[in-house]
Every structure is written in C-alpha cells, then in structure tokens.
Amino acid sequence: MSFFANSCQELLAEIAGLEKQRDELEVQLKKVNISLAAVVGRLNKTREERDQFDEASNQIVLHLKTKISSSPKFKGVDSPKSSPPVVQISSSPKSRGVYSPKSSPRIADEILDPESEIAKLEMEFGKVGRDYSTDEIGGWEFDELEQEVGAYK
Template structure:
C-alpha cells in the first residue's frame, strides 16, 4: 500500500526542470520589482526634495511679502495722515484767504464808493460850467466880430472862454475814462463775490452814466483855437498889406528912376541903384512875413509906418548923391 502511494506522489509532482524554470522566472520578477521599487523611491525622493525646495522658496517669498506689506501699511498710514493734515491746512488757508479777501473787498468797495462820489461831486458843476461856456460862446459868436478882432490876444474873451472850455472838457473826459476802467475792474468777476453787487456802487455808476449822457447831449461848439486860420487873398489884412507893399515898390522904383536921371554919366552908380521890383517885393515879404497870413490892425499899422519911414530915408539920400 505504501509503495503504491509513493508512486502516485511521484507521478503527480512536476518535473524538476519545470520547477527550476518557474523559480528562475520568480527570481527575475522579484529582481525587477525591487529595481522598480528602488527607482520609484529615488524618484519619490527627488520629488520630495524639489517640493521641499519650492516650499522653502515660497516661505521666503511669504516672509518678504509680509515685510513689504508692513512697509506698505506704514506708507499708507503716513499718506493718510499727511492727506488729513494737508486737507486741514488747505481748509484753514482757504478760510483765511476768504476772510482776507472779504476784508479787502470791503476796502475796495469803500474806496470805489469814495472815488465815485468825489467824481460825481466834481462832474456835476463841471458839466454845468460846460453848458454855460457853450452858451457864452454862442452869444459871443452872435456879437460883432470887429469888436472881438480889436481886442488884444491876452484880453480876447472868446479865446479865454474856449481855453476854459477845453480844460473842463479834458478834465471831464479823463474822469469818465477813469470811471470806465473802475467799472471794468469792478465787474470783471461778477457773480463770484456777492459784495460786487453792492447797490451803492451800482447807484453811483448809474448816476455817472446819467451825467455822461447829459455831457454828451451838450453840442460841442466850433473852437477858433482849434480851427486853422484861413489863408489866401480873401483875407482883408493880407490884401491891405499886399496893396501897401505894391505901392511901396512903385514908389521905390520911381525914386530910383529919378536918381538915374539926375546922374546919367555914372554907370556904376546906376547899376547899384537900379533894383528889380520883384526882388524888392520878395525882400519886403521876407522882412514883413507871408502876406497871405492874417495880421492884426496894429501890426499892419506899424509895418506901414516903417515903410513910409524907409521911403523918406530913400528920398533924402537920393538928392545927396
């Protein structure tokens, strides 16, 4: 019985080569698995090392970011405090400027009121005088011109009135020009400051505009001191002087002819005595001035007297030769 069972066991067991092959294959698989495990462990270690490095870098970055955040927070706090101080200073400064501006606006308004009041006070009588001057000049223009011409230059009432009229007119025009400049400056920024709408100033400007309208309504007379003196032969004094000079020239020529008849044998003396009438006329004109200009009756009388005296002297010297 035992012999039979042993034979059965030998028949069931695999052959020895097969066992060896299986064992060798198992060893190869074990070796491969160990190598794979070793490679896996090595790769895992590398990954862990890399992750550790990244972790360290991230920790450093976090620390640096925290420091920067602290600096930025400090800077933000500083800027906030500075902004608060600046806003506070700006508010204080603006309030101070507004107070000073309001104070100076008060000064400016009072100054403008004072100046405009004084201008109004000066313009009212000046414009009244201008009207009286115009009336007086019209009345003088309707008077006798010969009486005015007979007066001397210093005592000419029309010239004095015209000069006073011009002085008052220039003063009034200058005052209105100053008022216009003040008005332009006063209302240059209208609406920004309420004090510039002061009713007193507005009333004074309105009163001055009424005075301007009154002044412009006065008709300006024609002033002789501004009108050029007419020149030409139509001037009576010029015509009178021209006639006197022509007569004097004829008399001088006749005297020279008489001298020539008395001394016919003296050619040298004759050459000196004979004068060109036109040259003599030009000489007299240069001595007396332009004949076309208007002269006073007194000047013309003096010239005629000098001319007669010159003729008498010529008559006395001619017989002596």
C-alpha cells in the first residue's frame, strides 16, 4: 500500500505544480490581454486621427482649388492676358548686349499686399498660435522671388 500512497502523493504534487503553473500563466495572459487592448485602442485612435487629418486636408485643397478657379488673379495663370515680352534687337554698337523687353505697366490689383493676404487666410482658417510680424515675413524666401520679379519691372 505504500507504493500506492507514494504514487498518489507524487501525482498530487505534480497536479499542484501544474495548477500553480496554470495560475501564473493566467495572470500573464491577463497582462498580455490588457496590453493588447491598449495597443489596439491606440492604433484605432491613430487611424481615426489620420482619417480626420486627411479629410481636413482634402477640404482645404478643395476650397483652395475652387477659390483659385473663381479668382481673377489666378485666371491669368491658365490663360495669359498678354503675349510674352518681345526683345528688340538693334544693330547700333551702343545697344549690343543689352536686353530691353517691351513691358506693359503692371495693374495695381496684381500686386500682392502681404498683410491683406494674411488677414484673408486668418479669416478663412483661423489664426495660428504664432503672430508673425511683417519684418519676420520679409525674410522668407518668397521675398527673394518678388525681388527677382521686381528687377524685371
């Protein structure tokens, strides 16, 4: 009978060890499930934010396209009002090497007023957290383009 008693005790010890291992694994599984749920939640939130951003971007692009297509300032880009400048070539030695295009006078409404453009954009899209002064904006690279264009006036 001692053989059966020893065998039963060994089996009971093995069962106790396996139950303890099962309990530890269940605790680990709960932790993994909690972590998994948190990560899935973050993924869903990120996807939702991306979708909202894409939708807002598309609305802005659509708004700008409709504004550009209806604005007389930008219609000139698609269909130019005047022909390109004509270069007059003279055979006198004084004028050799000089480029002098015939230029038409610029229309006053074609000249951009940076402050009014900023005010329009703020009215449409809201004011951004930072307020840029005219001096700060003056250093931006777009002014280099305006200076180049101004040199040809």
